[in-house]
Each structure stands twice: as C-alpha cells, then as structure tokens.
Amino acid sequence: MKVAFFSTKPYDKTYFNAHNKNQSIVYFETRLNKTTCNLASGFDAVCVFVNDMLDREVIELLHQHGIKLIALRCAGFNNVDLEAAREYGLQVSRVPAYSPEAVAEHALALILTLNRKTHKAYNRVKECNFSLNNLVGFNVYKKTVGVIGTGKIGQAFCRIMKALGCEVIAFDPYPSQDLKEFGISYVDLDHLLQKSDIISLHCPLTEQTKHIINENSLKQLKPNCMLINTSRGALIDTEAVIQGLKEKQVGYLGIDVYEQEEKLFFEDLSEHIIDDDLILRLIGFPNVLITSHQAFLTEEALHEISKSVLNDIRQFEETQELINPVNT
Numbered sequence: 001m002k003v004a005f006f007s008t009k010p011y012d013k014t015y016f017n018a019h020n021k022n023q024s025i026v027y028f029e030t031r032l033n034k035t036t037c038n039l040a041s042g043f044d045a046v047c048v049f050v051n052d053m054l055d056r057e058v059i060e061l062l063h064q065h066g067i068k069l070i071a072l073r074c075a076g077f078n079n080v081d082l083e084a085a086r087e088y089g090l091q092v093s094r095v096p097a098y099s100p101e102a103v104a105e106h107a108l109a110l111i112l113t114l115n116r117k118t119h120k121a122y123n124r125v126k127e128c129n130f131s132l133n134n135l136v137g138f139n140v141y142k143k144t145v146g147v148i149g150t151g152k153i154g155q156a157f158c159r160i161m162k163a164l165g166c167e168v169i170a171f172d173p174y175p176s177q178d179l180k181e182f183g184i185s186y187v188d189l190d191h192l193l194q195k196s197d198i199i200s201l202h203c204p205l206t207e208q209t210k211h212i213i214n215e216n217s218l219k220q221l222k223p224n225c226m227l228i229n230t231s232r233g234a235l236i237d238t239e240a241v242i243q244g245l246k247e248k249q250v251g252y253l254g255i256d257v258y259e260q261e262e263k264l265f266f267e268d269l270s271e272h273i274i275d276d277d278l279i280l281r282l283i284g285f286p287n288v289l290i291t292s293h294q295a296f297l298t299e300e301a302l303h304e305i306s307k308s309v310l311n312d313i314r315q316f317e318e319t320q321e322l323i324n325p326v327n328t
C-alpha cells in the first residue's frame, strides 16, 4: 500500500520506520486539510493524527484522489466526519488502546506538578533560589477524585488514584463492573462536580460531552477544585474556565488539550506573535499548567501505535477489512 502520512514529527518516523516492513510510506510534515489534500493523490491510504481535519470537503477530495483508507494514529476520532467517510466508501481505522497508562500517568503528572509546584521549584533552584515561599501544596492522600469517563484511560487513572489513597468517584453512562469491585463508586455528574477535590476528564468528545465543563458546571465545584483534562480540549468551555479561575472557583487547571489547539500545538511558535488571546490568558495564571497534547508520548505508546496502525494497513491490504475499525 502507498500511505501518505500527515502531521509527521521526527518521533513518528523513528517508530514507524522501526516497525514497517512492506508499506510504501511518504511522510508529510503538513497537516491534512482541503489545501494540502492533493498531496494524497496517487496514494491508497492516509495516516493522520488528532489535529488533521477530515471534514466532508476533505473526505470528498480524498475520495477523488483515490484514497480508500483513513488510518488514525490516535484513539479519538472526533476530527473525522464518519458519515461522509461512509458515503464515499472510505474505511476508517484507529488505535483504540495503545497505552492507557501513558495518558493516565500524564494526568497524574499534571496533578502532582500543579499541587507540589515542582515546575516552580525546578526553575528556582536553577537560579540558586532555595526559598520555599509560595510552594505550599496539599496531600493528595484521602482527597476525593472525580473521574468523568471510565473507559480504558479512565480505569487506569482510577487505579492510580486509588493506590495513592484517594476516594475515587466516577461518572460514566456505562459503568465498569470491574471498577465497582475495585472500590470505585459511580455517582451522578452533579454529585461528582460538587464533591470532588480533583476532577479528571477521560470521556471522548461527542455532541453530548462538548463543554461538559461550562459556566453552570463550574458553579457547582468545590472552591479551589483542581480540574484536569487530558482528553479533548472542547470538553471544557475555555472562556468559562478562565472566568472560574478569576473567581477562584477553579483552584488549579491542568490541561494537555485545548479547544483551539489546532493552530498552536505541536509547533514551535516561540518567535511568532500569538493571536489566540485565550491561551495567553491561560498561560498568565500561576495555577494553570499546560502541556501541548503530549500525554500519549511515551516509548511504549509509540511502539504500540506504529504496530497497530501498520497491522491495520496490512489487514486492509489483504482482506479489505480492518482489525480496529471506527464504526462508520
């Protein structure tokens, strides 16, 4: 198969080249969108990532260029118009579970960094400033942690937080029996918002979950609540959370994803004028920690992602079927 990779970074090439045996891969650094779509001409498949936009127009163009398979090298698929893919006969695959622990552990990293202010301590000590002023944190032990979405990543996260001695409560329309037996209590969303000291989002982005954290839900939080999002940016209404931070309803915000991230993340913009005022406002808060969609970025996850994508491409080549189809 001839496969056009979009949004390629050096680490993608390293891991895909290590596992690729038979596929003819061309790596493009550019994102896939309607203006770059013609690069896919002459290929059989495109391999894309979280911020490649596969809306109806792009899918129609891909179809015209002869593309038959969209292979996502991520778990989420909110950036693909599945209805359009079905109409144009393009199959869609994803990597459903490359390493739930990678993302769950990153959520923990955000929590402990925000709480114990290790990022500030690191910078201080680099300048021989050994003062402890303003570095007071709190014990995570015995705090109530609310988990929204207990699929693969949410479950891994619940187990980590339970091991730290937290009381873990969860909300998911499809509760996990395993987690219940593990001592996690399922509650309704309002209860979770009102009782949690730390809230972590692990549900997918859908029409139902878009802005699940909004002006109204923020009003229900315990004062000084810590909010963590490693799932998808649009789960949080950014303007509302900025207001929540100003009013000290949100005590800490740790995000690996951001609603308007397509124009920013994965690029070095240090010499550019940023015209996104919301991200600049967020960066300005001392109690906000932002990472640019790196929760997946572990060696283990990158090995699993490349193996899974290449297996699906091979399976498609041999049988026209997929191991990990997205239900179109």
Ligand code: NAD
Residues within 6 Å of the ligand: 075, 076, 077, 096, 097, 100, 103, 148, 149, 150, 151, 152, 153, 154, 171, 172, 173, 174, 202, 203, 204, 205, 208, 209, 230, 231, 232, 256, 257, 293, 294, 295, 296, 297
């Ligand atoms: P999953 O499909 O295993 O689990 C998702 C869970 O969310 C399911 O249990 C589902 O029932 C639940 N859910 C659906 N609608 C809900 C709602 N309205 N309220 C509460 N729960 C709801 O997915 P996963 O592998 O655990 O991944 C979760 C999300 O993490 C993905 O959709 C993706 O957006 C994100 N993700 C981010 C990164 C990163 O690098 N930051 C990496 C991988 C995945």
